[in-house]
Amino acid sequence: MKFSDKLREARNSANLTQSQLAQQIGVSVRTITNYETGDRYPKKRELYKKLSQVLNVDLNYLLTEDEEFVFEAESQHGSRGKKQAKELIESISGLFAGGELSQGDKDAVMQALQEAYWDAKKENKKYSHTKK
């Protein structure tokens, strides 16, 4: 499930309008709209925390594996890692667009891919010429 869908669902079940939510976490209504239409993601991690508190959901639920994965890749491999992680996610979501696959399986594939990514990164390090 994408962050945008999760956010909308959580906001609806918390019985908040977009503007109410925006006020509570201190961003513009437009920002919330952007999050929910899927164009944008919060840049700062603190914002996720605020969102999770206001909406009363688990932080890790909002920080879906996908985004967590991107953050993790960025912190370990810098902007290049971020790019790679994003590419991985984008390519896979393009693939899922066809349907047929259940949500559970999509998540499972995503998880497997991320695991494979870390393994491959570790493995490839052995053959890289850069100093550790």
Next chain:
Amino acid sequence: MQKKKTKSILTPRNKTINEKMNALAIYKKATALINKHKTRNSAKIAENLGIKIYYRSNFTDLLGMYTVVQRQRCIFLNNNLGYEDSQIVIAHEIGHDLIHRRMAQNSGHKEFMLFDLNSRPEYEANAFAAHILLDEKEIEPLITDGVSLEAAAKQLNTNINLLSIKIIEMSKLDLNFNQKFDLKRLPQIPKSNFLKNLTGK
């Protein structure tokens, strides 16, 4: 073979030649692999080829998937399959690795799921799997004896659809085979998506 509506300049005759060459190439690849690794155990072959198998317990309908992640070739395998089925799925994914790896790399991240099966790559991978797992020397006597397909599959302890694909491929290759086995005896041309019907449990 499935009919594909492509704007092909191939004449019918050229097309059969083309298909035959394809079938031959796949057969050769499979036999070379078996001879080299001296086994028909597809998990073993994958390991020898340097393809990493990830056994995933949380896959439900998805049986397997082949992909290349950061230059590492990976097979994601549903861990809830029985031994026979997992052998088929792994062999199928190895087929993708050997026949379609360029496709997997070029398009960035093209997966081969066992879901989208009405496509040429999927049939080719199935044919490859059939060659890896089934020995034509064992099948031929059964066929000449006139054993039914069901009985043959039972005797060889294999999936009946895999066996049908193997027989179709064998007759394409003309392995002294065309006259002996009437393809009409096959209950139906196996759909390339037979893997979908493997029990997911």
